[in-house]
Amino acid sequence: MCGIVGIQGTTPVNQALYDALTVLQHRGQDAAGIVTICEDRLRQRKANGLVREVFEERHMQRLIGNVGIGHVRYPTAGSSSVAQAQPFYVNSPFGITLAHNGNLTNARELKEEQFRVARRHINTTSDSEILLNVLAHEIDQLTQNLHLEPEHVFAAVAGVHKKIRGAYAAVAVIIGHGMLAFRDPNGIRPLVLGKRECAQGGTEYMVASESVALNAVGFELLRDVAPGEAIYVTQQGELFTQQCAQEPQYQSCIFEYVYFARPDSFIDKVSVYAVRARMGLKLGEKIAREWEDFDIDVVIPIPETSCDIALEIAHNLDLPYRQGFVKNRYIGRTFIMPGQEQRQQSVRRKLNAIHSEFFGKNVLLVDDSIVRGTTSEQIIKMAREAGAKKVYFASAAPEIRFPNVYGIDMPSVNELIAYGREVDEICQLIGADGLIFQELEDLEDAVRHFNPELRRFETSVFTGEYVTKDVDQRYLDEQYTLRSLNSELADCQDDAHLAIYNEGES
Numbered sequence: 001m002c003g004i005v006g007i008q009g010t011t012p013v014n015q016a017l018y019d020a021l022t023v024l025q026h027r028g029q030d031a032a033g034i035v036t037i038c039e040d041r042l043r044q045r046k047a048n049g050l051v052r053e054v055f056e057e058r059h060m061q062r063l064i065g066n067v068g069i070g071h072v073r074y075p076t077a078g079s080s081s082v083a084q085a086q087p088f089y090v091n092s093p094f095g096i097t098l099a100h101n102g103n104l105t106n107a108r109e110l111k112e113e114q115f116r117v118a119r120r121h122i123n124t125t126s127d128s129e130i131l132l133n134v135l136a137h138e139i140d141q142l143t144q145n146l147h148l149e150p151e152h153v154f155a156a157v158a159g160v161h162k163k164i165r166g167a168y169a170a171v172a173v174i175i176g177h178g179m180l181a182f183r184d185p186n187g188i189r190p191l192v193l194g195k196r197e198c199a200q201g202g203t204e205y206m207v208a209s210e211s212v213a214l215n216a217v218g219f220e221l222l223r224d225v226a227p228g229e230a231i232y233v234t235q236q237g238e239l240f241t242q243q244c245a246q247e248p249q250y251q252s253c254i255f256e257y258v259y260f261a262r263p264d265s266f267i268d269k270v271s272v273y274a275v276r277a278r279m280g281l282k283l284g285e286k287i288a289r290e291w292e293d294f295d296i297d298v299v300i301p302i303p304e305t306s307c308d309i310a311l312e313i314a315h316n317l318d319l320p321y322r323q324g325f326v327k328n329r330y331i332g333r334t335f336i337m338p339g340q341e342q343r344q345q346s347v348r349r350k351l352n353a354i355h356s357e358f359f360g361k362n363v364l365l366v367d368d369s370i371v372r373g374t375t376s377e378q379i380i381k382m383a384r385e386a387g388a389k390k391v392y393f394a395s396a397a398p399e400i401r402f403p404n405v406y407g408i409d410m411p412s413v414n415e416l417i418a419y420g421r422e423v424d425e426i427c428q429l430i431g432a433d434g435l436i437f438q439e440l441e442d443l444e445d446a447v448r449h450f451n452p453e454l455r456r457f458e459t460s461v462f463t464g465e466y467v468t469k470d471v472d473q474r475y476l477d478e479q480y481t482l483r484s485l486n487s488e489l490a491d492c493q494d495d496a497h498l499a500i501y502n503e504g505e506s
């Protein structure tokens, strides 16, 4: 997953973009980038690393201007090379820079078409560079001179929706004209709109992946960007919005609520925190139903995402809740780290057990999800080493059995511990005394409870059914090969100097 942000302001935006990216850091830890625009000149800084590592004071000083966009990256297409860090830039028409969260499922066809029909060369293996070029070509086709009206921009987004398949929440700046944001017709990835009245006068607009970014920099949440909708704020600060898809519908990614988003965010009018608590309630009910005379003494979360869920399970089962693992606050999220070796090493560096909470007890460990099983297997060992008598395990998401093609890095079924396995077998593999998973229906209900308009969700990792209907085995095999190839290539690349034409090296 990635995090995106954009501000069309009346005051300098560099600090606000930086602050917003720091609270979106949980969506991507590999690379970060900011582009600002001042007097028709674009300034950029992007590199691998966390936000606080990428931007030094000297970079921030250069990022001048009242409009800009930012990105934190968790790679899905291509590699984690800095060449694929975002935002991307094309110099025609007008000069456009874009940041994208999601993944396109017809990227290969689009790249070929862009070369054949639009004579556009795409230099990286990033699908986001393709998205930018498709948008640029659409805008180019719709404008004959230097004039650009909101209706041109909306027609271009309508063209993008017709051509592109997959997941995309995107923000772009068309230099000298305005800021554009749009969400794919299924609303797979989240996107919110906010505003702030500036003390010096004038209204500033901001879009971001999650509402927490608006809160952090003092913007008021206006609403979610609807599936298929485009938001355009002109350089003069005028806001225009339009539905640009023919058949928009809510089929947003349910995994945002399970794991990705921060609990203090609202997505599609639903509090992520409230959903996680309700996931705990539902799972607690299932445990009480299926493990009638359970002998659990204590409920312990696996920090950090599962804490709100575990608390509610404990409450529901009338059991004590204890924070039996301490999380090292300087280690990031393990699941979104690149490479299985790095992920494996990180679990023990990240979590450590408080022995007194385990010794001689039957514990129920709770996690939001089991994906590769890296965390659960190691954490169960740690609980036993700490003296637990029995270790039960509960997953607040159902069994993850299929690859994700919409922006989550789960490219191969062979990596997924639940693929082709039933609960007993998974239980044995992770070494638990008992294992229980949430029902998909209960997970969907947990979200829908707070917004009944959300009738359907993108749940392919549980069901193998893909909302864009274009994903077959051939595509999945191709993605897997590409991904392996790209990560090998990334290891031998020299990315020391990647500058943009009009600015010196960062």
Ligand SMILES: O=P(O)(O)OC[C@H]1O[C@H](OP(=O)(O)OP(=O)(O)O)[C@H](O)[C@@H]1O
Binding pocket: 259, 302, 303, 304, 305, 306, 332, 333, 334, 335, 336, 367, 368, 369, 370, 371, 372, 373, 374, 375, 376
């Ligand atoms: O089965 P696995 O492949 O290990 O993946 C699942 C685990 O990864 C995530 O934690 P992560 O450490 O990324 O972040 P968190 O601190 O937000 O829980 C998730 O919360 C699970 O704990």
Ligand SMILES: NC(=O)CC[C@H](N)C(=O)O
Binding pocket: 001, 002, 073, 074, 075, 076, 077, 078, 084, 100, 101, 102, 103, 104, 126, 127, 128, 407, 408
């Ligand atoms: N996780 C994401 O949203 C990734 C965005 C884009 N596909 C990339 O790889 O950079």
Ligand SMILES: [Mg+2]
Binding pocket: 302, 303, 304, 305, 306, 367, 368, 375
């Ligand atoms: Mg976790």
